[in-house]
Amino acid sequence: MLSEFSLIDRYFARRAKAxxxxxxxxxxxxxxxxxxxxxxxxxxxxxxTDMLVAGRHFFPDVDPHxxxxxxxxxxxxxxxxxxxxxxxxxxxxxxPGTDEAWLQAFSDGMFALAExxxxxxxxxxxxxxxxxxxxxxxGDVAHDAALRRDAAQTxxxxxxxxxxxxxxxxxxxxxxxxxxxxEAAASAWQRALERPEPRVALGRALSGVAHAALDISDGxxxxxxxxxxxxxxRATVDTDAVPCSDAMRALPGAARRQCILAGGDDYELCFTAxxxxxxxxxxIGESVGVPLTxxxxxxxxxxxxxxxxxxxxxxxxxxxxxxxxxxxx
Amino acid sequence: MLSEFSLIDRYFARRAKAxxxxxxxxxxxxxxxxxxxxxxxxxxxxxxTDMLVAGRHFFPDVDPHxxxxxxxxxxxxxxxxxxxxxxxxxxxxxxPGTDEAWLQAFSDGMFALAExxxxxxxxxxxxxxxxxxxxxxxGDVAHDAALRRDAAQTxxxxxxxxxxxxxxxxxxxxxxxxxxxxEAAASAWQRALERPEPRVALGRALSGVAHAALDISDGxxxxxxxxxxxxxxRATVDTDAVPCSDAMRALPGAARRQCILAGGDDYELCFTAxxxxxxxxxxIGESVGVPLTxxxxxxxxxxxxxxxxxxxxxxxxxxxxxxxxxxxx
Numbered sequence: 001m002l003s004e005f006s007l008i009d010r011y012f013a014r015r016a017k018a019x020x021x022x023x024x025x026x027x028x029x030x031x032x033x034x035x036x037x038x039x040x041x042x043x044x045x046x047x048x049t050d051m052l053v054a055g056r057h058f059f060p061d062v063d064p065h066x067x068x069x070x071x072x073x074x075x076x077x078x079x080x081x082x083x084x085x086x087x088x089x090x091x092x093x094x095x096p097g098t099d100e101a102w103l104q105a106f107s108d109g110m111f112a113l114a115e116x117x118x119x120x121x122x123x124x125x126x127x128x129x130x131x132x133x134x135x136x137x138x139g140d141v142a143h144d145a146a147l148r149r150d151a152a153q154t155x156x157x158x159x160x161x162x163x164x165x166x167x168x169x170x171x172x173x174x175x176x177x178x179x180x181x182x183e184a185a186a187s188a189w190q191r192a193l194e195r196p197e198p199r200v201a202l203g204r205a206l207s208g209v210a211h212a213a214l215d216i217s218d219g220x221x222x223x224x225x226x227x228x229x230x231x232x233x234r235a236t237v238d239t240d241a242v243p244c245s246d247a248m249r250a251l252p253g254a255a256r257r258q259c260i261l262a263g264g265d266d267y268e269l270c271f272t273a274x275x276x277x278x279x280x281x282x283x284i285g286e287s288v289g290v291p292l293t294x295x296x297x298x299x300x301x302x303x304x305x306x307x308x309x310x311x312x313x314x315x316x317x318x319x320x321x322x323x324x325x326x327x328x329x
Numbered sequence: 330m331l332s333e334f335s336l337i338d339r340y341f342a343r344r345a346k347a348x349x350x351x352x353x354x355x356x357x358x359x360x361x362x363x364x365x366x367x368x369x370x371x372x373x374x375x376x377x378t379d380m381l382v383a384g385r386h387f388f389p390d391v392d393p394h395x396x397x398x399x400x401x402x403x404x405x406x407x408x409x410x411x412x413x414x415x416x417x418x419x420x421x422x423x424x425p426g427t428d429e430a431w432l433q434a435f436s437d438g439m440f441a442l443a444e445x446x447x448x449x450x451x452x453x454x455x456x457x458x459x460x461x462x463x464x465x466x467x468g469d470v471a472h473d474a475a476l477r478r479d480a481a482q483t484x485x486x487x488x489x490x491x492x493x494x495x496x497x498x499x500x501x502x503x504x505x506x507x508x509x510x511x512e513a514a515a516s517a518w519q520r521a522l523e524r525p526e527p528r529v530a531l532g533r534a535l536s537g538v539a540h541a542a543l544d545i546s547d548g549x550x551x552x553x554x555x556x557x558x559x560x561x562x563r564a565t566v567d568t569d570a571v572p573c574s575d576a577m578r579a580l581p582g583a584a585r586r587q588c589i590l591a592g593g594d595d596y597e598l599c600f601t602a603x604x605x606x607x608x609x610x611x612x613i614g615e616s617v618g619v620p621l622t623x624x625x626x627x628x629x630x631x632x633x634x635x636x637x638x639x640x641x642x643x644x645x646x647x648x649x650x651x652x653x654x655x656x657x658x
Contacts, residue, residue: 032478033408036376046363049463049465053459057456084363092378125379127380134421136376
């Protein structure tokens, strides 16, 4: 059986310096009391932390390679939502034992993503305990360039990236709530659930163009409300405009709406931008290769609320359940 | 029952801005995708993360106020070991339920310590799951001023702060391994175990004076080896010089040595300094009010090893078991 130190060394520390070495990143490497990092001059560090718990955020038997990917991806998605460039991360890991095949796959999945984004593992902690993965990620963002939640302005367009709902649809298949229309849809939905793609390039390109932004982790309805509350504005959203995959149209209307509008685990960006930025937004979408769809409008200031409309502009009354970790859906 | 967002708001977010506001700390407060922080000009951020698991790092029925203190203290101790000034922290928390009395006491204990060190909670994550506390802490340290593990030099004195072994003695009482000699000792040992005092002022004062440093979390024997390995040197340690409390002398010799030399959870600093710094070290100890004791010497470079000697200089052969989270003691 591997000791804690052997385990850290074999699966993590040896690979901790894999991304391009930079003078300012972890000059100590792993193994001192602290890692040392500094943002480039004129920048600050954007910091986010996420904890993933077996049985809550993932099925205990999930492919460990996918889990390693997702554990880091959900954190990089937070950096994307701020317009920050990934820089480094720490990993704290509680493991019920030392399953070497599991650790190999988990670390492979995590480092494959880390290396794509030149994001260096700079420190961590391992312990025995019920499986729990806590990653804290650090990104660089120029002073005053961060995409905040409180910056939406009256008249702004509201956009989302990619398509929404596939991850929740995949979860529904696993739970037996519904079936996928075909094998390709099942596979795409599972991939959306297990291997979200953090919109890092999009977030960085939107900095200076978009007003407010966040990443959709708990479902569009709940997450858009965070922007509205912090910006003290209201919104109108055209539910028919919210982008979804073709496969999604195979689901019954109520299930489809639940997935798209309140599904969660999308890790797409929702952002607002002034109407005169429409051409710039279109160019950004093309340059980063991510579809960007206008779904609504920020209305005059007032009690934060979303008015849902169908494509013809008729009001809809929707009952949607956001994701709350203490009220399981 | 409290929802996740109410819980965050009531026990954490409202108090997240309690420490003295600084322009560079968390300009967003809690509630955006990321916190934003920047070290002062000429400084870098020292970062450490620690995960505490119920049943492994603490008894599930431990006083939650003490647990809140300790969860942050062990992280601040890592900053102290680098000579860094506490700046901010994030908290990720998995909770089996929402016990409001527990949360109140836990957050009180945590914020009492955070406020003493002007260390602001800038972000976090809460989820349901087996009790797990993951704190990541950020401190400021001037470029080239960090106390590293790889900087010990031949001829250096080796010091430890405070006394060692009390925390392990307290754990032994709780486990029924031995009894405390009296009520006062029992209380002092429990306090050492549950409310370690991070040596922040000491660490900062040692910056520029000491060579190598770390905090003793896994026991002196194992932790000193980290310095020796990274500095590629050997050490001689006088076991009779290693400071312990008077109560510790009531324990049988083998138990006492195990507690003092390999107990763990001490959160005292072990550091090396050149012999010509003895007066400076003495003054630092007086100024921060922490006893500093010289326990040994760094020997010429070679295969890292500790030669244990008694007070008369006679070699001792010790069998000590360090703490390994995958080989429970």
